[in-house]
Amino acid sequence: MGNSRAYPVLRTTDAAEAYRQARRLCALLKQIEDEVWLFAEPATVREVREIAAIAPGLPFDYADNRTDPATGDYLRFDLDVTALDDAALAEHLPLRFSEPVERERVEARILTALGDGTASVEWHGRWPDDSDADVDWPSKYDGVQVLFHGDEAQWDDWTEEHTVFVHVTKWGDLPLAQELAAHIGSEVLGEAQLGW
Template structure:
């Protein structure tokens, strides 16, 4: 039990650069899962449509809780965003998305789907020196947070942050080694990871 420790290793205002460096770090993993975890808070119709294109058929929800005026029950967003016209979809914004998605679909389309909303992409994997190749790693991986600087959510920023995730006890030397691979360094304290 526990969570990984996430070390920030890159901050930039260039989303493409953050994504490229995250992919370079993913290449150092001995194994990367076939699915990635994608979290997004699309704030515009264009962003919702972009996320829906790389995650077809997967559910969105309201970003801020809504309740039924008659019953007080929490409302869930259960509409197909691809079936709504722009005006109808606008009435439901902002939305949120948090699901596992096929890695290839996300990697092929994430940069085109991004806008000014926050998003996070997590590649879970295993270090090449992991002796138990049949065990999926709970802690190892790479994360890029678009418009954010915290691994577990946080406030919107202009910058995009790349994190390396390591054991629940932290592994600063490994994080420093990974940061050096992309010509950077660890940029702060370890944060609570996944």
């Protein structure tokens, strides 16, 4: 049990560049899962529709807690976004999406789905054996994350920048993170953050 440690290795205002560098890091993974974790808080109807096209049939929820005015019970968004017209869908914004999705679907379409909302793609896998002799534990926490419009691995506040993270063992592995950052011509840009 535990969480990975996420090291930021790139920040840029260019979403395509952040995505390109994240994919370069993914190419280093010895193993990579067939699904990615896709998180999105679409800011517009267009963005909701684009995410829905990437992940057909998967559920959205309200981004903020909403309660029934009469009962005080929490409300869940249980409507099919593809069945709502634009005006009806706009009444429910902001929405949130957080689900595993087939990797190929996300990789082929995520850049066209982006707008001003926050989105994150997480590729889980396994780094090749680390060159640091002092690190000998196996890791189930390895992978790459690109966070569009954010700089916290746990999807905190909106920013202009997009951040690429490398995720490593729950104990942290700064030498590995530095080696991975160097692969894309960068360096570790801050302290380890709580990852997945």
